[in-house]
Amino acid sequence: GQSLEQPSEVTAVEGAIVQINCTYQTSGFYGLSWYQQHDGGAPTFLSYNALDGLEETGRFSSFLSRSDSYGYLLLQELQMKDSASYFCAVPGGQGGKLIFGQGTELSVKP
């Protein structure tokens, strides 16, 4: 089966850099993705890694190491609006089943 572990909460200050880690166990690997969800809103796709290395999208970057079954989401120049829950996710084998981690609640303080 598939399982993912990520910290339950992280706190940082405006302007800082924060890293949210995710370790996973899968029976086959088809990619690691990240989603952001604001309170009361729906999840929105942030980033996806299929291969090892860093993917950069503006202030957000995502990293993957398949040999370590590990990835992280890096948020730079934190803003108050970045306060949200962040989920890592992996496909659960054939058929398009995306499994989400438990989520990391990020609080950005002034």
Add this chain to the structure above:
Amino acid sequence: DTEVTQTPKHLVMGMTNKKSLKCEQHMGHRAMYWYKQKAKKPPELMFVYSYEKLSINESVPSRFSPECPNSSLLNLHLHALQPEDSALYLCASSHSGTTGANVLTFGAGSRLTVL
């Protein structure tokens, strides 16, 4: 059009009611999903449709009945629900296949309250 539209946004129903949640996408995606999400929890997969055929049912109780009338529409029919079914119901779409499932576009959700 890069949106997934869900209606209604809010729904309150009694345990004997029958209601439906609706979802529409015009992104050309051939995979559509229903997820259920409780407060402070991750989205939990209920159903997957691929090319209008049900491909995954995560052992969801029969009081939830999905329907995919065409490649753009997805419905979730609700009947005889329980109070514990109160949750945010999220529709999503993506390109088909296991790799396609990495990139889901979610609708805003339907917040369901069962009295």
